[in-house]
Amino acid sequence: MKIAIGADHAGFEYKPQVVKLIEELGHEVIDFGTHSLDSTDYPSYAFLVGNAVSKHQADLGVLICGTGIGMSIAANKVKGIRAAAIQNQIAAKATREHNDANVLCVGSRTNPLEEVLEFVRIFLDTPYSNGVRHTKRVHMITEYEEE
Numbered sequence: 001m002k003i004a005i006g007a008d009h010a011g012f013e014y015k016p017q018v019v020k021l022i023e024e025l026g027h028e029v030i031d032f033g034t035h036s037l038d039s040t041d042y043p044s045y046a047f048l049v050g051n052a053v054s055k056h057q058a059d060l061g062v063l064i065c066g067t068g069i070g071m072s073i074a075a076n077k078v079k080g081i082r083a084a085a086i087q088n089q090i091a092a093k094a095t096r097e098h099n100d101a102n103v104l105c106v107g108s109r110t111n112p113l114e115e116v117l118e119f120v121r122i123f124l125d126t127p128y129s130n131g132v133r134h135t136k137r138v139h140m141i142t143e144y145e146e147e
Contacts, residue, residue, distance in 0.1 A: 003124070004058035006032040006045030008071075011064025013037075014108045014116055018062060021117050025124055030058050043074040050078030053102050061103035062120060068105035075103050079145060082138070087111055092119040096126040098134045 003022050007015040012034055019029050032048040034040045042065045049061040061083075063071035068085035075083035083103035084095040087110050095101040104123040106116045128134075 001059040001124070002028045002030060002057070004030045004032060004049040004052040004061040005063070006049040006061070006071075007034055007064040008040050008042040008045055008066075009034060009037050010042075010066035011106075011108050014064050014106075014113055017113055017117060018064065018120055021120055022062070022124070025121065027124065042070045046071045046074035046083075047078060050075040050081045050083070050103060054078050054080040059102075060124065062123075063103060063105045064108060064116070065105070066109040067107035068110065069107070072103075072105040075105065080142075082141065086119055086123075089115075089118060089122055092122040093126050096123055097129045098131070100128040100134070100138045 005019060019031060022029050030052060032045055046063055049063055052058040053061045063075060065071045072083040072085040075081050081103055082099060082101045083105055084101040085105040086092050086095055106119055
């Protein structure tokens with residue numbers, strides 16, 4: 001799979017290790033930055049990653065900021081994106097399995113690196129369940145977005 005990744009300055013220090021993990025799992029990485037600790041605006045990276053996933057240039061996305069929340073709010077403004085800010089393993093699995101999320105948002109200030117790496121691994125390893133009730137709900141979201 002192709003995985004788009006982006007981080008603001010708060011997520012910059014986690015990004016190299018996340019990229020390394022994604023590549024070790026056998027995926028290709030498209031890195032949208034940031035490439036330094038200089039203060040930057042998280043929506044820019046959320047939009048870049050969201051658009052790459054929405055336009056099928058990437059299969060899934062990973063965004064890293066201080067909490068994952070701002071990134072998820074911004075990424076969810078991109079049509080076709082279901083971004084989830086997660087802070088535990090249960091959510092990392094459920095967001096793929098039940099919600100068919102296509103962008104994972106994590107925080108460097110809310111979780112240590114080891115946990116974030118595990119969330120990324122779970123997210124990338126968990127397929128969507130295609131369960132009837134879950135598919136119905138994902139379709140409801142998509143239909144609303146199309147209105």
